[in-house]
Amino acid sequence: MKNPALSINRLLKSYGKLRALKEISLEVNRGELFGLIGPDGAGKTSLIRILATLLLPDGGSAEVLGHDVIREYKVIRNKMGYMPGRFSLYQDLTILENLELFASIYETTVEKNYHLIKDIYAQIEPFKDRKAGQLSGGMKQKLALSCAMIHEPEILFLDEPTTGVDPVSRNEFWEMLKKLREKGITIIVSTPYMDEANLCDRVALIQDGAIMSVDTPEAVVETFPTFLYAIKSSDKYLLLQDLRDYPNVNSVFAFGEYLHYTDKRKELPEDELRQYLEEHKHRELEIKRIEPGIEDCFMAFMEKEN
Amino acid sequence: MEEPIIYAKDLTKKFGDFTAVDAISFEINRGEIFGFLGANGAGKTTAMKMLIGLWKPTSGKASVAGFDVYREAEKIKKNIGYMSQRFSLYEDLTVVENIQFYAGIYGLTNQQIKSKTTGLIEKLGLLEVRDSRIQSLPLGWKQKLAFSVAILHDPKIVFLDEPTGGVDPITRRQFWDLIYEAAHNGITVFVTTHYMDEAEYCDRVSIMVNGRIEALDNPSTLKKQFNVDTMHEVFVKMARPQEA
Numbered sequence: 001m002k003n004p005a006l007s008i009n010r011l012l013k014s015y016g017k018l019r020a021l022k023e024i025s026l027e028v029n030r031g032e033l034f035g036l037i038g039p040d041g042a043g044k045t046s047l048i049r050i051l052a053t054l055l056l057p058d059g060g061s062a063e064v065l066g067h068d069v070i071r072e073y074k075v076i077r078n079k080m081g082y083m084p085g086r087f088s089l090y091q092d093l094t095i096l097e098n099l100e101l102f103a104s105i106y107e108t109t110v111e112k113n114y115h116l117i118k119d120i121y122a123q124i125e126p127f128k129d130r131k132a133g134q135l136s137g138g139m140k141q142k143l144a145l146s147c148a149m150i151h152e153p154e155i156l157f158l159d160e161p162t163t164g165v166d167p168v169s170r171n172e173f174w175e176m177l178k179k180l181r182e183k184g185i186t187i188i189v190s191t192p193y194m195d196e197a198n199l200c201d202r203v204a205l206i207q208d209g210a211i212m213s214v215d216t217p218e219a220v221v222e223t224f225p226t227f228l229y230a231i232k233s234s235d236k237y238l239l240l241q242d243l244r245d246y247p248n249v250n251s252v253f254a255f256g257e258y259l260h261y262t263d264k265r266k267e268l269p270e271d272e273l274r275q276y277l278e279e280h281k282h283r284e285l286e287i288k289r290i291e292p293g294i295e296d297c298f299m300a301f302m303e304k305e306n
Numbered sequence: 307m308e309e310p311i312i313y314a315k316d317l318t319k320k321f322g323d324f325t326a327v328d329a330i331s332f333e334i335n336r337g338e339i340f341g342f343l344g345a346n347g348a349g350k351t352t353a354m355k356m357l358i359g360l361w362k363p364t365s366g367k368a369s370v371a372g373f374d375v376y377r378e379a380e381k382i383k384k385n386i387g388y389m390s391q392r393f394s395l396y397e398d399l400t401v402v403e404n405i406q407f408y409a410g411i412y413g414l415t416n417q418q419i420k421s422k423t424t425g426l427i428e429k430l431g432l433l434e435v436r437d438s439r440i441q442s443l444p445l446g447w448k449q450k451l452a453f454s455v456a457i458l459h460d461p462k463i464v465f466l467d468e469p470t471g472g473v474d475p476i477t478r479r480q481f482w483d484l485i486y487e488a489a490h491n492g493i494t495v496f497v498t499t500h501y502m503d504e505a506e507y508c509d510r511v512s513i514m515v516n517g518r519i520e521a522l523d524n525p526s527t528l529k530k531q532f533n534v535d536t537m538h539e540v541f542v543k544m545a546r547p548q549e550a
Contacts, residue, residue: 038474039445039446039472039473039474039475039477040445040472040473041444041445042474136346136347137346137347138346163471163472164346164391164468164471164500165346165500166344166345166346166348166500166541166545167500167502167538167541167542167545168345168541168542168545169345169346171542192471192472192473193501194475207474236486236507237486237487237489237490240483240486253475253476253479254479254482254507255503256502256503256506256507256536256537257506257525257526295475298474298475299475299476302474302475302476303476
């Protein structure tokens with residue numbers, strides 16, 4: 001029998017006129033590292049707070065580990081770990097004091113569950129007498145994750161753990177998540193960084209309170225509706241303008257050192273486009289077909305919804 | 307030759323024993339888009355606060371728009387625009403009220419304020435929400451408006467501190483359209499970001515590590531130098547986050 005970690009059915013949440021979640025349905029399997037990918041205001045935090053039994057939905061239903069988020073919230077709270085978007089530990093307690101506080105709330109001890117947090121906690125343990133308020137961003141993150149793990153949760157909710165964090169620290173954080181996943185814990189993680197989607201088993205792309213797509217990152221990319229080209233020339237600003245004025249343009253977006261371009265026609269006559277751009281005095285032209293990434297797909301979904 | 311619009315030589319800021327910014331030197335030219343990169347805690351914000359005249363350096367030299375950061379901090383503030391992630395718009399004022407409020411602070415005449423307001427609202431497509439309060443607008447609209455307000459007084463330089471955090475990928479690119487346009491019109495753009503694809507949009511970038519500038523060049527040269535394909539890889543190779 002199927003025994004999903006999350007089972008969400010037509011979940012609704014509004015704040016006044018703003019519809020934060022528009023009948024979201026979703027199922028997540030046990031042991032999955034599942035990503036909620038979307039920008040600020042997409043509804044990620046509302047969804048996570050409802051699942052973490054901190055916010056009541058207006059309609060629909062949701063089960064976490066088979067328990068209803070409204071009726072059985074107390075059961076869920078003992079089985080889940082939660083790391084909110086904003087650092088919420090006690091700034092004037094030390095690292096160790098914060099950890100012991102969380103352990104004692106769940107009637108366990110740091111010693112008993114040390115093995116669970118060892119990989120993460122060992123990195124900050126040398127500073128265990130330092131106050132949490134005086135830690136660097138990366139260290140706060142490790143402490144918050146340790147606190148969320150100390151009672152041996154079956155499922156972890158991480159609300160934008162990497163937002164505002166530099167790329168190196170982000171890499172380190174995802175390495176930690178991979179290790180936790182190997183222990184069999186279900187992990188639900190939200191992020192506005194599209195490139196992090198590739199590090200998840202499956203992802204939901206969320207925009208404007210609705211899920212645009214749910215699948216493995218590889219399968220999401222396969223749904224990209226057309227051929228994608230990367231184009232660059234010596235002047236990116238003018239290239240962007242000229243491609244927008246090209247009669248057969250479907251979409252053109254800046255993408256790192258290239259522009260990503262799709263054409264209205266099924267296949268792009270590269271020579272024709274090259275000629276057009278050369279007439280517009282673009283030098284050092286490069287046009288090549290490329291495989292789309294999650295961010296290309298996200299934008300394609302967004303354009304389709306509009 | 308034209309003088310650099312931002313000039314820093316051995317610029318240093320210490321807090322007690324801790325050197326947050328350690329003798330950084332660079333020159334930025336007019337109309338450049340300059341990416342100021344670094345890991346959390348590398349010293350970016352401290353450096354930026356010295357350049358915009360908020361904090362006095364401990365030692366070293368710097369001038370911004372031709373004004374000295376020690377003696378002419380007030381003149382610097384008048385000649386730059388600034389936008390941070392927590393943008394500066396007033397949530398309970400309307401779109402029009404915000405534009406007029408900032409135009410007034412920047413000392414624009416009534417005639418200028420009128421034409422700037424009309425022009426901005428048209429350009430950003432905000433006609434329907436011109437009398438709506440800022441708090442009711444989507445994040446992306448707020449960011450674009452905040453940027454436009456930051457350059458309302460046609461400053462020589464605009465400082466952007468992680469301007470695009472959290473917005474959707476399409477809005478993020480629309481925001482960069484505004485940046486390109488500003489640079490095209492001769493405004494120098496000094497920007498910090500954690501999105502490494504955005505680093506590629508810059509004419510030149512610097513990477514700060516533990517208070518020092520460890521790399522400074524255009525993105526393609528840096529990529530060649532490190533023998534990698536993306537700025538992300540350059541960044542990961544360079545920037546060891548400072549722990550403890």
